Amino acid sequence: METGYKVMDFMTNEPVKIQAGATIKQVAQTMKEKSVGSVLIMEGNKLAGIITEKDIVTKITANGESAIEKKTNDIMTPYKELITIKPNVDIMKAISIMKENEIRRLPVMDNNELKGLITINDILKIEPTLFDLFVEKIRIREEDRKLNINSEEDKSFEEDEE
Numbered sequence: 001m002e003t004g005y006k007v008m009d010f011m012t013n014e015p016v017k018i019q020a021g022a023t024i025k026q027v028a029q030t031m032k033e034k035s036v037g038s039v040l041i042m043e044g045n046k047l048a049g050i051i052t053e054k055d056i057v058t059k060i061t062a063n064g065e066s067a068i069e070k071k072t073n074d075i076m077t078p079y080k081e082l083i084t085i086k087p088n089v090d091i092m093k094a095i096s097i098m099k100e101n102e103i104r105r106l107p108v109m110d111n112n113e114l115k116g117l118i119t120i121n122d123i124l125k126i127e128p129t130l131f132d133l134f135v136e137k138i139r140i141r142e143e144d145r146k147l148n149i150n151s152e153e154d155k156s157f158e159e160d161e162e
Contacts (some may be wrong), residue, residue, distance in 0.1 A: 001089050003090055006087065006088050007085055008087035008088065010110045011087065011117060012119070015036075015116060015117035016030060016031070016036045017041075018030055019041075019042055019043060020042065020043045020049075020072050021073070022072050023072075024051075024060060024070040024071070025067045027039050027051050027067075028056060038050055041072045041076045047079050047107060047114045049073075049075070049078045051076045051077075052104075052105070055076070056128070057074050083106060084107045084108070085097065085109070085118065094123070105119045105120075
């Protein structure tokens with residue numbers, strides 16, 4: 001389902017960034033100051049990875065480690081593992097990618113250049129009805145899947161009777 005809205009219509013053009021090698025304490029302070037849940041890690045002007053609040057909690061705090069000693073490279077999701085999206089992609093595709101991969105953020109890349117960041121919160125702030133549309137689409141898909149399963153079970157039951 002196409003909405004006509006593109007990722008570039010919703011993305012943050014100037015996401016919060018920090019240079020690789022910074023301490024996790026610096027990352028956390030930056031998140032607090034900017035009121036964001038993630039920071040893009042840069043090597044010069046190239047995207048190197050991303051760190052989220054969840055990364056800090058699960059990879060440091062929950063393990064009883066210190067954020068003072070750890071650096072960005074110790075816990076970030078590196079660029080090669082990131083799922084990214086192009087700016088001209090329909091927003092429903094972005095929502096679908098986020099849902100399928102259980103992520104809330106997508107760096108927006110074009111020709112290996114960082115253009116911005118799209119988060120589920122960006123989408124919901126501007127167009128909350130898109131979320132409702134997406135939920136309805138999933139509900140319909142699930143009903144179709146259940147109908148297909150039930151009709152296959154009916155067929156196998158009929159075959160067993162013969």
